Amino acid sequence: MGPPGAGKGTQASVVAVNLGIAHISTGDLFRANVGEGTPLGIEAKRYLDAGEYVPDSVTNAMVRDRITQPDCHPGFLLDGYPRTLEQVNELDMMLTASGHAVDKVVELTVDTDVVVERLLKRAADQGRADDTAAVIRRRLEVYAEQTAPLTAVYAGRDLLVRVDGLGEVAEVTRRILAALAGS
Ligand code: AMP
DSSP states (O other): OOOTTSSHHHHHHHHHHHHTOEEEEHHHHHHHHHHHTOHHHHHHHHHHHHTOOOOHHHHHHHHHHHHTSGGGTTOEEEESOOOSHHHHHHHHHHHHHHTOOOOOEEEEEOOHHHHHHHHHHHHHHHOOTTOSHHHHHHHHHHIIIIITTHHHHHHHTTOEEEEEOOSOHHHHHHHHHHHHHTO
């Protein structure tokens, strides 16, 4: 978990390779569907472009489908999911059904000025449609309103580890792996 621009995607890719498990990014799955023009992509695009969350029913169904694929049997790393309380509850049910459980929840902490700067830089480098100043502002607001409070849910279950997301990519990865190993 962590606000847009915290480095979730970058870190999740490296950490998943390190742990030898599948990396599931709901943002990447949505973007792939948008790119391919699938019905899911057509439905999701307007939300992504506006910086709003895709409805829970759509997102949950996509994750359910993904985590039942064979490469997820040994375990997986979720990146950008769950983001709402309804997704937390749905994930609990999916995991119970498949015999999995959440081992740890990593929250990458970063300062707002840093994330805005990173997102504007990413806009210049990668041209992501949702990295414009107005949409970035909205994505940060949505995160603060809907997702930040969820860290308390996982802290209450004693699953949350907070990791400082500021610094070199390799250094942040080292911190995450150390936090996971310490469990
Ligand atoms: P991300 O790449 O994680 O920043 O996600 C990009 C966009 O995809 C978000 O701004 C949302 O529009 C959508 N999205 C990704 N994950 C979720 C989720 N768990 N629930 C709802 N919308 C999501």
